[in-house]
Each structure stands twice: as C-alpha cells, then as structure tokens.
Amino acid sequence: MLTGRTDLAVEAAGTLTQAQGVGHRERMEDGVPVTEVEISTPQAAQRLGKAPGHYVTVDLGPTRRREVAAFRRSAHVLAGELRRLLPDEGAVLVVGLGNRAMTPDRLGPLCCDHLLVTRHLVNQLPGQFGLLRPVAALAPGVLGETGVESALVAEAVAERADSVCIIAVDALAATSLERLCATVQLTDTGISPGSGVGNHRAGLTRETLGMPVVALGMPTVAEAHGGCFVTPRDIDVQVAQCAKLTATAINLALQPRLTMEDLEALTE
Numbered sequence: 123m124l125t126g127r128t129d130l131a132v133e134a135a136g137t138l139t140q141a142q143g144v145g146h147r148e149r150m151e152d153g154v155p156v157t158e159v160e161i162s163t164p165q166a167a168q169r170l171g172k173a174p175g176h177y178v179t180v181d182l183g184p185t186r187r188r189e190v191a192a193f194r195r196s197a198h199v200l201a202g203e204l205r206r207l208l209p210d211e212g213a214v215l216v217v218g219l220g221n222r223a224m225t226p227d228r229l230g231p232l233c234c235d236h237l238l239v240t241r242h243l244v245n246q247l248p249g250q251f252g253l254l255r256p257v258a259a260l261a262p263g264v265l266g267e268t269g270v271e272s273a274l275v276a277e278a279v280a281e282r283a284d285s286v287c288i289i290a291v292d293a294l295a296a297t298s299l300e301r302l303c304a305t306v307q308l309t310d311t312g313i314s315p316g317s318g319v320g321n322h323r324a325g326l327t328r329e330t331l332g333m334p335v336v337a338l339g340m341p342t343v344a345e346a347h348g349g350c351f352v353t354p355r356d357i358d359v360q361v362a363q364c365a366k367l368t369a370t371a372i373n374l375a376l377q378p379r380l381t382m383e384d385l386e387a388l389t390e
Contacts, residue, residue: 127345129294130307131159131177134170142166153189154199155181173327175311176348178203181306185367192384197367200306201374204289205309207336212286213241213256213378217326219275219292219313221264226342226353228291229365236369238381238389239302241283255376258283274325277331287334290326291368293361294353296341301362302353306340306368311338338372 128134138144141338143166155266161167167174180200183288184192216237217231229230241258243251262268262275280288281325290313296302312335326335342361343351373385379389 127295128297128341129339130169130179130296130305130320130341131161131172131309132157132179132305132307133297133301134172135159135161138170144170148330151199151202152195152238154184154196156199157181174311174313176207177311178207179306180306180308182306182367186304193367193370197370197374197382199233200308200368200371203308204336204338204371204375205378207308208289208375209286209334211255213258213284214287214289215276215280215283215285216257216259216289216291217272218259218261219266219272219290219326222259222261225358225361227293229342229361229368230291232362232365233291233369233372234259234261234375236366236389238373238380238385240377246279253379256283256347257283258381261293271324273326273330280331280333285333287336288331288338289336289372290335291372292295292339293343294339294341295343295345297344299344299352299390301341302344302359303340303364306338306371309337310334311337313339338368340368 135144143163145160149156157179161174180203182196185196209266218234219231220227222228222231237259239257239259240251241256242253244254244256260279262272265271276288292313312325314325328334343353346352
C-alpha cells in the first residue's frame with residue numbers, strides 16, 4: 123500500500139482551488155500533456171509542504187508508450203518550459219544531485235554525463251565559441267561520501283564560475299506508481315535534496331544561494347506502507363533513459379542555436 127509522501131506539487135495540490143491559494147492549468151504542447159500549479163499563499167504552502175511558486179509537470183507518457191518521435195517532442199517541450207524559467211543570458215551551472223551508487227538516485231549525476239559543457243570553451247576561445255551560452259556541470263556527490271553539503275559545494279562553484287543561475291537536477295518521490303520515470307517537474311522554487319524520502323538536506327534555493335535556482339526532477343521511487351520505497355524493476359534502464367532525456371532538454375534550452383542532431387554529435 124502506498125502512502126502520501128510526494129515531491130510533486132501536482133499530486134500534493136489535489137483538488138485545492140484558486141480560492142485556497144492553488145491555481146491549476148492543463149494544456150497540450152505538441153501532443154505532450156503539461157500541467158501548471160501555482161502555489162500563491164503562505165497558507166497553501168504550509169498545507170501542502172511546498173514552497174510558494176510555480177510548478178510545471180510534463181507528462182512523459184508519449185515517450186513511455188514509444189509513440190512516433192515522442193523522445194524528440196518531449197525533449198523540445200521540456201526545453202521550452204525550462205527556458206521560460208531561466209534568465210535570458212549569462213552563465214549557468216547545472217548541479218546533478220544524487221548518489222551514483224544507488225540506482226534510483228543517480229538521475230542527477232547521469233544527466234551531467236550527457237550535458238554540453240561550454241564555459242571553458244567560451245572563456246578560452248571566444249572567437250570560435252562565443253555564440254554558445256557558458257554552461258558548467260557539477261555532480262557534488264552526497265554528504266555521506268564527501269562530508270560536505272551539496273548546497274555548499276554548489277554555492278562555491280557557482281560563485282567562482284560567475285553563474286547567474288543554477289539548474290538543480292534530482293530524483294524525486296511520488297505517490298503514484300504510474301508517475302515513476304514518467305513525469306518531470308520543473309519549479310522556480312529550488313529544491314531540498316532528499317526531502318521526498320525523509321532525508322532533508324540543506325536546500326538549493328534563491329534564498330540560500332543568492333541566485334535563481336530552477337529545479338528539474340523526476341520521480342523514481344514511491345513510498346510503501348512501513349516506510350519502504352518501491353521502484354520499477356528495470357529502474358537501471360529507465361533512469362539511464364530519463365537522464366538522457368533531461369540532459370537533452372537542458373542542452374536544447376541553453377543552446378537554442380543548436381539542433382538535436384548537433385547536440386548528439388557534440389555529446390555522444
């Protein structure tokens with residue numbers, strides 16, 4: 123039996139209305155379902171356990187069903203939603219949160235493996251790469267391995283890299299098994315690593331880091347009765363595919379001059 127712990131605003135909000143401080147909007151983008159949730163009052167935020175802000179959920183059902191060109195469509199839709207939350211220009215640091223040694227938790231680090239990192243190229247060879255947006259990537263590991271909170275590492279690197287914002291990628295928890303590896307949540311509120319599984323760590327937010335933090339997460343586990351967490355049987359395959367999709371979307375969002383074919387040639 124599943125319990126109610128979730129990182130997804132779309133699940134937590136349930137049937138709450140605008141009058142209760144929660145707005146909902148559903149739409150289709152190129153055949154991909156998108157749901158927006160706006161938590162607008164402190165009372166609603168406290169009730170839901172979510173920070174006030176804008177949450178966007180992209181349904182990857184078309185990709186899971188292997189519909190024609192679904193990966194391409196989902197990546198472009200996700201890139202478009204991400205781009206709306208980011209500053210128009212300036213260096214970006216992508217932080218892949220999670221533990222590579224735990225399969226359901228390795229989404230963030232695996233995503234970093236597929237990113238087009240350009241900061242060093244733009245800085246050293248501006249004549250050749252000056253049209254690219256400067257992007258750096260960081261997979262800081264977990265506190266138990268490094269002894270340092272991920273938020274502290276991200277803050278130090280972002281400052282030295284002259285970043286104007288951070289994209290934090292992390293695995294999430296959901297209440298619905300159907301959402302595992304099939305939903306992406308974007309939010310402008312930042313993220314508290316481990317909160318979905320009851321292991322709260324220092325948050326990566328505008329307040330703690332002094333710059334905009336856009337969180338991109340995908341649920342890979344659901345809590346069952348007794349405090350246990352369940353995950354798909356083929357989670358290793360699914361997480362690898364999800365990491366490739368999220369990285370492709372981030373690359374498209376940050377480098378709009380490049381096509382998906384360009385990005386595949388540069389990152390594979």
